[in-house]
Amino acid sequence: MENILELKNVNKIYGTTVKTQVLTEINVSFAKGSFSSIIGQSGSGKSTLLNIMGTLDTPTSGEVMINGIKTDKLSKGKLADLRNKKIGFVFQFHYLLPEFTALENVLMPYRIGNSSVTAEIQRRAKELMALVGLEKVMNNNATRMSGGQQQRTAIARALLNNPEIILADEPTGNLDSSSTETIYNLLRDINEKFGTTFIVITHDRRIAEKADRIIEITDGKITLDVYK
Amino acid sequence: MKLSFQIAVRFLKSNLAQTLIIILGIGIGVSVQIFIGSLITGLQKSLIESTIGNSSQITISAKAESGLISDYQTLLQQVAKTDRRIEFISPTLDNAAFLKAGGKSQSLLVRGFEANKANSIYNLSQRITEGNFPKAQGEVLLGVALKTEYGLSVGDTIELITPDKRTVPCKISGFFDLKVASINSGWCITSLINAQSIFLTGNQISSIEMQVFDTQVFAADEVMSTLKSALSKDQLKFTNWKIQNESLLSGLKGQSISSLMIQVFVMISVLLGIASVLAITVMQKSKQIGILKAMGIKNGKASLIFLFEGLILGVFGGIAGISFGLGLAVSFTKFAVNADGTPVVALFIDPKFIIFSGGIAVLACIFASLIPARRSSKLNPIDIIRNN
Numbered sequence: 259m260e261n262i263l264e265l266k267n268v269n270k271i272y273g274t275t276v277k278t279q280v281l282t283e284i285n286v287s288f289a290k291g292s293f294s295s296i297i298g299q300s301g302s303g304k305s306t307l308l309n310i311m312g313t314l315d316t317p318t319s320g321e322v323m324i325n326g327i328k329t330d331k332l333s334k335g336k337l338a339d340l341r342n343k344k345i346g347f348v349f350q351f352h353y354l355l356p357e358f359t360a361l362e363n364v365l366m367p368y369r370i371g372n373s374s375v376t377a378e379i380q381r382r383a384k385e386l387m388a389l390v391g392l393e394k395v396m397n398n399n400a401t402r403m404s405g406g407q408q409q410r411t412a413i414a415r416a417l418l419n420n421p422e423i424i425l426a427d428e429p430t431g432n433l434d435s436s437s438t439e440t441i442y443n444l445l446r447d448i449n450e451k452f453g454t455t456f457i458v459i460t461h462d463r464r465i466a467e468k469a470d471r472i473i474e475i476t477d478g479k480i481t482l483d484v485y486k
Numbered sequence: 487m488k489l490s491f492q493i494a495v496r497f498l499k500s501n502l503a504q505t506l507i508i509i510l511g512i513g514i515g516v517s518v519q520i521f522i523g524s525l526i527t528g529l530q531k532s533l534i535e536s537t538i539g540n541s542s543q544i545t546i547s548a549k550a551e552s553g554l555i556s557d558y559q560t561l562l563q564q565v566a567k568t569d570r571r572i573e574f575i576s577p578t579l580d581n582a583a584f585l586k587a588g589g590k591s592q593s594l595l596v597r598g599f600e601a602n603k604a605n606s607i608y609n610l611s612q613r614i615t616e617g618n619f620p621k622a623q624g625e626v627l628l629g630v631a632l633k634t635e636y637g638l639s640v641g642d643t644i645e646l647i648t649p650d651k652r653t654v655p656c657k658i659s660g661f662f663d664l665k666v667a668s669i670n671s672g673w674c675i676t677s678l679i680n681a682q683s684i685f686l687t688g689n690q691i692s693s694i695e696m697q698v699f700d701t702q703v704f705a706a707d708e709v710m711s712t713l714k715s716a717l718s719k720d721q722l723k724f725t726n727w728k729i730q731n732e733s734l735l736s737g738l739k740g741q742s743i744s745s746l747m748i749q750v751f752v753m754i755s756v757l758l759g760i761a762s763v764l765a766i767t768v769m770q771k772s773k774q775i776g777i778l779k780a781m782g783i784k785n786g787k788a789s790l791i792f793l794f795e796g797l798i799l800g801v802f803g804g805i806a807g808i809s810f811g812l813g814l815a816v817s818f819t820k821f822a823v824n825a826d827g828t829p830v831v832a833l834f835i836d837p838k839f840i841i842f843s844g845g846i847a848v849l850a851c852i853f854a855s856l857i858p859a860r861r862s863s864k865l866n867p868i869d870i871i872r873n874n
Binding site for chain 1: 488489493496497499500773774776777778779780781782783784785787867868871872
């Protein structure tokens with residue numbers, strides 16, 4: 259199976275006068291269609307790693323390759339295009355735009371990369387809302403939904419452009435256990451249905467064990483990398 | 487572009503109270519501009535109208551010792567052809583004389599005019615209070631002050647004593663009131679032919695008086711220069727109202743400059759206010775900008791959101807300002823009136839100036855939004871996501 263994402267000798271150091279090494283010699287790759295979890299204590303560097311994978315942050319040294327393309331040579335504009343078309347993000351906070359409805363939020367990634375929404379895309383957005391169980395609230399303003407509904411909307415939004423990779427940083431961190439279970443089952447369903455590669459950060463080991471691969475980070479280094 | 491515009495609209499709608507306050511601020515700034523601009527222009531126009539509206543704005547007279555211009559018909563035609571900004575041309579023959587009536591006497595300026603041409607400049611037909619413009623030989627028009635002082639009536643005979651000591655009897659055909667005391671007691675108006683006959687000048691005149699079109703009043707000196715270049719300078723003297731009214735001119739200039747300064751500083755303060763409020767909204771919307779950038783919106787499109795906010799605020803603020811400004815101006819002209827019903831405050835409402843003020847408001851707002859637009863382009867999504 260080809261690798262969709264590869265990190266080679268990635269290091270990340272913050273600060274200029276007082277330097278803090280957050281990631282040290284990270285070498286990891288992810289196969290297309292895989293479902294991996296990254297676990298670690300607070301401050302271990304897992305979010306930094308995810309942000310570097312998603313081109314939101316740049317490594318101090320090392321390479322990040324998405325679909326074989328080295329991202330360090332790409333301009334800011336090209337990186338933005340790459341994120342728009344190839345990567346979907348789900349964060350602990352939903353980051354829905356409160357000025358728009360749920361459906362409008364889901365359509366946002368397409369509108370960023372294109373001038374107007376086609377009927378086909380409109381249909382896809384509605385299908386995704388149905389997939390995440392929110393067809394009844396799609397015209398609600400983003401603020402008029404429960405936390406679980408907002409996070410599911412964020413997941414639908416991340417899927418709109420049919421990205422190859424979804425990077426999720428503690429997607430259920432703000433939710434109760436029942437919603438958490440629902441969300442994780444949903445993510446697995448999407449992985450099976452669409453073949454989207456998932457890399458999910460979680461601090462909860464029980465959730466991590468639902469994934470096919472567990473990577474553990476301790477003090478900026480990979481200390482565990484097991485397949486189930 | 488469409489997305490940036492829609493996001494801008496939604497951002498403004500999401501905090502409607504703040505948006506309306508900004509629009510109100512712009513509106514007040516624009517209305518002050520419009521009101522002050524209209525007021526100053528109106529005052530200037532009425533001042534100019536009362537000072538030189540009914541007098542010669544450019545005068546050509548003879549350099550010759552005799553003070554006379556012969557072959558003036560050719561000169562009149564030349565003047566008319568030289569500059570199209572000249573509206574009215576009136577040949578004049580001026581002579582000093584003594585008035586003798588009822589045992590009293592005084593010096594007078596006897597002015598010989600062609601009736602219809604002089605009427606264009608002096609508005610004589612409206613200013614004749616009794617009788618008519620002199621038509622027959624020996625008829626003259628006197629100022630109302632002389633009527634009172636000498637107890638004269640239409641049809642009475644007076645004597646004019648010329649510089650060469652001839653006494654010429656003249657019949658009063660009517661009285662005029664040119665609204666200036668010295669003119670009402672110092673001028674005697676007659677027809678050009680009568681004046682030429684009284685003073686034995688033959689077919690000559692002493693000056694050509696002119697008025698330019700209303701919109702060209704301030705260009706009278708330019709017109710004079712054009713005439714100077716086109717006509718024979720050796721024989722002729724040129725003057726214009728600006729030379730003759732230097733202190734008025736400097737007063738008007740001072741007024742214009744101070745009005746302009748007020749308007750400029752009002753706009754600057756509006757601009758600074760908007761820039762700072764919009765800069766704050768960038769911070770208020772940083773989460774939204776962060777996720778949009780994470781989803782792949784480019785810096786340019788993100789900045790465009792704030793430029794569109796500036797544009798929308800400028801348009802609505804301009805409309806509000808024009809409405810307030812016009813409303814204020816109209817209510818002043820309707821409610822602040824003198825006893826005779828004329829407005830206390832002379833306002834000149836120029837549609838071009840109003841549209842210009844609105845346009846300046848829009849440009850100022852777009853300019854003000856450059857600062858927040860630049861700020862938003864510097865926002866790094868990773869900083870926002872990490873901090874939240």
